[in-house]
Amino acid sequence: MGKVTGSQAVVRCLQEEGVKIIFGYPGGAVIDLYDALMDADIENVLVRHEQGAVHAADGLARVTGQVGVALLTSGPGATNGVTGIATAYMDSIPLVVLTGQVPRALIGNDAFQEVDIVGITRPCTKHNYLVSKIEDLVPTIREAFHIARTGRPGPVLVDLPKDLLASQLTYPEKKDVNMLSYQPTYKPHPIQIEKACKKIIKATKPVLYVGGGVILSDASRELTELAIKLNIPVTMTLMGLGAFPGTHELSMGMLGMHGTYTANMAVAECDLLIAVGARFDDRVTGKLAEFASQAEIIHIDIDPTSISKNVKVHIPIVADCKNALTAINDWFATKANINLEEEAARHRPWFDLIRQWTIDHPLCYKENNDIIKPQYVIEMLHKCTGGQAIITTEVGQNQMWAAQFYKFDHPRHFVTSGGLGTMGFGLPAAIGAQMAYPDKTVIDIAGDGSIQMNIQELATARQYKCPVKVAILNNSYLGMVRQWQELFYAKRYASTTMDVTPDFVDLARAYGAVGLRATTKSEVEPVIKEALATNNTVIMDFKIEKEEGVYPMVPAGKSNTEMLLV
Amino acid sequence: MKHTISVLLQNKPGVLSRVTGLFSGRGFNIESLCVAETLDPGVSSLTVVSRGDNSVVEQITKQLHKLIDVIKVTDITDKEYVEREMVLIRMKAEAHTRAEVLRVVDIFRGKVVDVSAKSYAVELTGSASKIQAVIDILRPIGIKEIVRTGIIAMSRANKTK
Numbered sequence: 001m002g003k004v005t006g007s008q009a010v011v012r013c014l015q016e017e018g019v020k021i022i023f024g025y026p027g028g029a030v031i032d033l034y035d036a037l038m039d040a041d042i043e044n045v046l047v048r049h050e051q052g053a054v055h056a057a058d059g060l061a062r063v064t065g066q067v068g069v070a071l072l073t074s075g076p077g078a079t080n081g082v083t084g085i086a087t088a089y090m091d092s093i094p095l096v097v098l099t100g101q102v103p104r105a106l107i108g109n110d111a112f113q114e115v116d117i118v119g120i121t122r123p124c125t126k127h128n129y130l131v132s133k134i135e136d137l138v139p140t141i142r143e144a145f146h147i148a149r150t151g152r153p154g155p156v157l158v159d160l161p162k163d164l165l166a167s168q169l170t171y172p173e174k175k176d177v178n179m180l181s182y183q184p185t186y187k188p189h190p191i192q193i194e195k196a197c198k199k200i201i202k203a204t205k206p207v208l209y210v211g212g213g214v215i216l217s218d219a220s221r222e223l224t225e226l227a228i229k230l231n232i233p234v235t236m237t238l239m240g241l242g243a244f245p246g247t248h249e250l251s252m253g254m255l256g257m258h259g260t261y262t263a264n265m266a267v268a269e270c271d272l273l274i275a276v277g278a279r280f281d282d283r284v285t286g287k288l289a290e291f292a293s294q295a296e297i298i299h300i301d302i303d304p305t306s307i308s309k310n311v312k313v314h315i316p317i318v319a320d321c322k323n324a325l326t327a328i329n330d331w332f333a334t335k336a337n338i339n340l341e342e343e344a345a346r347h348r349p350w351f352d353l354i355r356q357w358t359i360d361h362p363l364c365y366k367e368n369n370d371i372i373k374p375q376y377v378i379e380m381l382h383k384c385t386g387g388q389a390i391i392t393t394e395v396g397q398n399q400m401w402a403a404q405f406y407k408f409d410h411p412r413h414f415v416t417s418g419g420l421g422t423m424g425f426g427l428p429a430a431i432g433a434q435m436a437y438p439d440k441t442v443i444d445i446a447g448d449g450s451i452q453m454n455i456q457e458l459a460t461a462r463q464y465k466c467p468v469k470v471a472i473l474n475n476s477y478l479g480m481v482r483q484w485q486e487l488f489y490a491k492r493y494a495s496t497t498m499d500v501t502p503d504f505v506d507l508a509r510a511y512g513a514v515g516l517r518a519t520t521k522s523e524v525e526p527v528i529k530e531a532l533a534t535n536n537t538v539i540m541d542f543k544i545e546k547e548e549g550v551y552p553m554v555p556a557g558k559s560n561t562e563m564l565l566v
Numbered sequence: 567m568k569h570t571i572s573v574l575l576q577n578k579p580g581v582l583s584r585v586t587g588l589f590s591g592r593g594f595n596i597e598s599l600c601v602a603e604t605l606d607p608g609v610s611s612l613t614v615v616s617r618g619d620n621s622v623v624e625q626i627t628k629q630l631h632k633l634i635d636v637i638k639v640t641d642i643t644d645k646e647y648v649e650r651e652m653v654l655i656r657m658k659a660e661a662h663t664r665a666e667v668l669r670v671v672d673i674f675r676g677k678v679v680d681v682s683a684k685s686y687a688v689e690l691t692g693s694a695s696k697i698q699a700v701i702d703i704l705r706p707i708g709i710k711e712i713v714r715t716g717i718i719a720m721s722r723a724n725k726t727k
Contacts, residue, residue, distance in 0.1 A: 122584060123591050127634040130579075147634060181576055181637040305628040308621065 006165040007036035013141040023053040027073025029100025032165040048456035052428035054084020059432030062415045067094045074100040075113030086124040090419025094153035103163035126154030146177035151184030152303040188319035196298045197331045203272035205350045212239030213277015220411040222325035231344035235263035239418040246407035256284040258400045261361035264560040275299040277321040280310040290559035300324040374473040374544045378405035384528045389441040394426040394450030396480035400550040402445040424453025434466040448474040458511040461537040470539045475546045483549045504541040513537035569643045573612040576635040598716030646722040652691045652715045658708030659686045
């Protein structure tokens with residue numbers, strides 16, 4: 001086999017891994033790699049800011065389940081990507097981020113565009129590498145993909161010195177990666193499964209508390225089977241939305257700070273909490289001591305560090321969610337002495353109580369016939385897309401209203417920065433999702449604040465003919481912080497009024513996209529319909545009720561049962 | 567409570583920084599930390615002493631294990647183990663204290679490794695509590711400088727067979 005350059009080897013690795021699209025921004029340190037990519041059958045998307053590249057790769061990974069790839073140059077290129085990497089890390093999204101580095105001889109010399117990106121990203125990557133020997137190049141990239149996609153997924157960064165990309169090597173044959181010190185546990189322990197199943201049988205008031213892990217392990221079907229077969233009500237975290245059909249009668253919607261009344265009451269009152277691929281985040285639990293305080297807790301997670309980190313767990317099951325749920329379903333299917341219908345019937349009084357909570361305190365808002373309510377916009381988006389769109393969000397009120405009012409029926413259709421809460425995530429993530437599924441409707445639900453954090457990516461959307469739709473819920477405020485100021489800071493709106501924002505309709509036009517605006521309720525549906533019928537990037541500017549809040553709301557540090565309601 | 571945790575890890579650049587970064591980033595404390603190559607030059611062994619209640623120590627061991635380069639993590643606190651620390655102490659050694667210093671060093675089976683007109687440097691090894699005892703006794707005589715290695719530890723062999 002002949003020699004290839006380091007750059008050609010990297011490209012070949014990407015092809016071996018099945019990468020079809022990468023997102024990036026060129027620069028001196030990666031110019032060789034960009035040159036080699038020109039000869040490959042890989043679509044190379046030029047973003048307008050490196051943060052956008054990582055978010056777009058992240059969006060692609062979230063909707064497809066494949067590893068997203070971003071390519072950044074050294075120094076500022078790499079540091080601009082850090083927010084994107086941290087976003088993916090907090091939400092366990094598989095990414096491989098390739099960064100250029102100055103030539104090996106210059107490392108440590110404060111060379112032009114040099115930064116210790118491996119040092120900088122050590123706490124926000126699952127793992128990272130500086131490749132310092134040419135013979136390590138290909139094995140390292142293979143390892144990076146392996147680590148990114150296995151176990152609890154996450155971003156892996158590989159730093160590539162410029163001279164290494166230009167030097168020659170013999171491309172090593174493809175081998176399976178086997179790492180002595182990295183062996184994730186996929187299979188659940190049968191004794192733990194049996195213990196869990198026996199608890200589930202005994203429970204009279206069980207709740208399934210479902211997180212992003214179920215989506216990451218593609219376990220929605222197994223979860224849905226378990227919930228329906230045993231008649232167990234389901235609540236989902238922000239990251240878990242879509243893991244169980246949001247329109248199903250067993251779905252209680254989201255729990256936590258902006259969760260539904262029903263979900264929060266059910267968790268407070270349940271006698272068994274079955275946590276699946278969730279990590280008891282502070283936005284979910286509220287005051288820890290009062291979270292599920294009546295319940296025994298079963299916790300399924302592939303990452304042992306998630307178990308008993310915040311809340312003491314009675315039955316830990318370290319395993320891939322899909323494997324664990326399959327084992328539980330199998331246990332119920334094969335134990336002949338268990339009558340599933342009787343089991344389901346035993347949960348019925350509990351389910352009736354839950355239904356009553358929903359009747360008493362449904363998820364709702366004060367309707368208005370003239371002024372546009374943001375929740376109404378989301379409901380109309382749901383209606384006009386038949387609930388089938390991929391929805392990305394920015395962060396803040398827009399994100400919470402999207403989570404509450406767009407009833408997600410399918411996994412991998414809700415793309416949001418849950419853990420890090422990164423404003424500016426939605427638009428580039430929507431581009432990544434749209435590049436992966438050109439025929440799907442992809443909508444970024446945004447606020448007028450967030451959208452301006454990566455607005456430049458409209459140019460990327462236009463260049464690659466991504467017909468993403470951006471729905472701006474425009475209240476001329478940084479709405480979520482304003483809401484906190486309204487409730488807890490005596491309405492002192494410090495730095496949350498955005499008196500000057502661009503005319504988003506004109507702005508869309510300036511980018512060659514389509515701009516539409518709705519200022520009254522009756523204009524909402526026609527605007528959405530027009531946007532959906534337009535085969536171009538569209539910005540919809542909805543002038544919404546300025547001081548609308550997100551409710552229910554659990555004030556920070558309070559118990560989840562102390563909700564402020566509409 | 568004090569915990570002694572023994573860790574085997576890949577001997578690669580940056581690995582120690584991953585370990586210390588984990589402790590600082592997650593607010594765990596490090597009382598001492600010792601690391602060196604094992605018989606296999608590709609593997610290092612690290613002994614870290616930390617403090618925390620059971621749930622903190624459980625997180626420490628789990629988080630350490632989660633690092634890709636970490637091969638094995640053992641909290642040896644509740645097991646039979648041998649721990650040793652070495653200390654170098656420079657003592658004031660004036661005419662009237664020289665004999666006393668030598669006596670104490672002798673009692674604790676240390677040795678003098680450097681001598682000057684006004685000082686002795688002594689070397690001592692032992693468990694952390696022995697080292698502390700020596701320091702407590704020598705302090706009133708006059709310690710000028712002290713350097714400790716931190717604890718290394720090894721589980722005892724299984725004696726049943």
